[in-house]
Amino acid sequence: xxxxxxxxxxxxxxxxxxxxxxxVLTGVLxxxxxxxxxxxxxxxxxVAETLHESAVRSPGLTRANRVLTDWVWDPWTMRxxxxxxxxxxxxxxxxxxxxxxxxxxVVGAAVQQALKAAVGRERPDWPDPVDSAHFAAxxxxxxxxxxxxxxxxxxxxxxxxxxxxxxxxxxxxxAVSVLGVGLTxxxxxxxxxxxxxxxxxxxxxxxxxxxxxxxxxxxxxxSAAQEAGRSGR
Numbered sequence: 263x264x265x266x267x268x269x270x271x272x273x274x275x276x277x278x279x280x281x282x283x284x285x286v287l288t289g290v291l292x293x294x295x296x297x298x299x300x301x302x303x304x305x306x307x308x309v310a311e312t313l314h315e316s317a318v319r320s321p322g323l324t325r326a327n328r329v330l331t332d333w334v335w336d337p338w339t340m341r342x343x344x345x346x347x348x349x350x351x352x353x354x355x356x357x358x359x360x361x362x363x364x365x366x367x368v369v370g371a372a373v374q375q376a377l378k379a380a381v382g383r384e385r386p387d388w389p390d391p392v393d394s395a396h397f398a399a400x401x402x403x404x405x406x407x408x409x410x411x412x413x414x415x416x417x418x419x420x421x422x423x424x425x426x427x428x429x430x431x432x433x434x435x436x437a438v439s440v441l442g443v444g445l446t447x448x449x450x451x452x453x454x455x456x457x458x459x460x461x462x463x464x465x466x467x468x469x470x471x472x473x474x475x476x477x478x479x480x481x482x483x484x485s486a487a488q489e490a491g492r493s494g495r
């Protein structure tokens with residue numbers, strides 16, 4: 263990939279809209295989950311019971327889901343992807359971007375854990391579980407971390423001039439991963455569907471805020487420093 267100039271200002275309003283929209287939707291969903299709004303709880307239960315019945319009847323498919331969720335799309339796999347990306351940026355001497363990516367991952371994980379503790383939602387409880395998980399249910403850390411990892415990666419690929427085919431290839435892999443990990447969590451009976459939705463929305467919010475703050479704060483300072491270096495000031 264080739265180095266590129268900072269993205270046009272038109273991206274900033276888009277990031278602001280995404281941050282505001284996803285933040286509001288996350289807040290609304292959080293309130294509905296916290297007050298245990300009956301229609302939402304009933305929908306969660308219906309989806310969970312249907313998928314759990316399938317998981318119990320299909321041990322082979324259940325094992326495949328466990329491999330995907332525990333290894334391929336595990337949060338630590340996604341964090342490793344972010345770490346490699348940050349190291350690559352550091353090697354390219356894009357130190358601010360590297361720290362921004364690492365910081366977004368850390369802040370996102372901290373916010374996710376804080377919300378889990380604040381809401382304290384119980385995970386689905388089955389007499390015949392096919393998998394287990396720790397901590398509270400809302401929001402799904404698997405779902406959120408996948409969105410953050412691929413969202414930041416796609417932003418960086420666009421920012422540093424990746425070719426269109428490469429960008430779309432990563433976008434397709436990211437979409438499959440984000441949707442797939444959400445499905446595995448509900449299929450394995452360790453999350454409610456709204457936990458996954460909350461994780462997706464929170465992930466979008468974290469990425470949008472990271473992009474927005476980077477473009478508004480980090481880019482102007484970096485650009486000014488580069489100009490000063492070229493002019494000998």
